Amino acid sequence: xxxxxxxxxxxxxxxxxxxxxxxxxxxxxxxxxxxxxxxxxxxxxxxxxxxxxxxxxxxxxxxxxxxxxxxxxxxxxxxxxxxxxxxxxxxxxxxxxxxxxxxxxxxxxxxxxxxxxxxxxxxxxxxxxxxxxxxxxxxxxxxxxxxxxxxxxxxxxxxxxx
Numbered sequence: 001x002x003x004x005x006x007x008x009x010x011x012x013x014x015x016x017x018x019x020x021x022x023x024x025x026x027x028x029x030x031x032x033x034x035x036x037x038x039x040x041x042x043x044x045x046x047x048x049x050x051x052x053x054x055x056x057x058x059x060x061x062x063x064x065x066x067x068x069x070x071x072x073x074x075x076x077x078x079x080x081x082x083x084x085x086x087x088x089x090x091x092x093x094x095x096x097x098x099x100x101x102x103x104x105x106x107x108x109x110x111x112x113x114x115x116x117x118x119x120x121x122x123x124x125x126x127x128x129x130x131x132x133x134x135x136x137x138x139x140x141x142x143x144x145x146x147x148x149x150x151x152x153x154x155x156x157x158x159x160x161x162x
Contacts, residue, residue: 086113089122092129101126 007018049070055063087108089101105122108114114122 085118085122086111087122089126092126093133095130095133098126098130098133 007015009015049067052063053067056067085108087104089104090097092098092101102123105114105119105126109116109119
């Protein structure tokens with residue numbers, strides 16, 4: 001239903017004929033982009049890149065990165081070699097096993113047998129598994145509650161019939 005105050009329908013969408021809210025007018029970005037493209041010529045870009053190259057040669061790390069990314073492209077991430085880790089984690093089927101796995105992982109980090117990247121990846125896996133266990137637990141509890149509620153509803157209907 002349309003209301004004059006906010007011009008929205010019952011689903012919260014703007015209703016037909018609404019003028020919209022404050023903000024940048026439609027299509028304004030295209031004009032700004034065109035103006036910027038017209039103001040910057042290829043000669044400007046070449047001069048900027050020459051300056052960045054000079055700064056890179058002088059040791060400016062940000063300039064080095066910019067020049068190398070523009071000239072060579074962004075580097076592709078090297079594929080993982082799949083080096084086995086020196087940590088034995090329990091099966092992540094219960095909350096207790098996930099907690100135990102975190103403890104084992106902390107010990108392995110302290111021993112230096114697991115590096116930071118591997119530890120972060122394993123912790124992400126354990127946390128994802130914990131969330132899955134929690135969701136399954138909540139689904140089971142909800143099913144039990146719905147079953148109990150339907151039994152109460154059935155009992156109430158039977159009592160009303162009597």
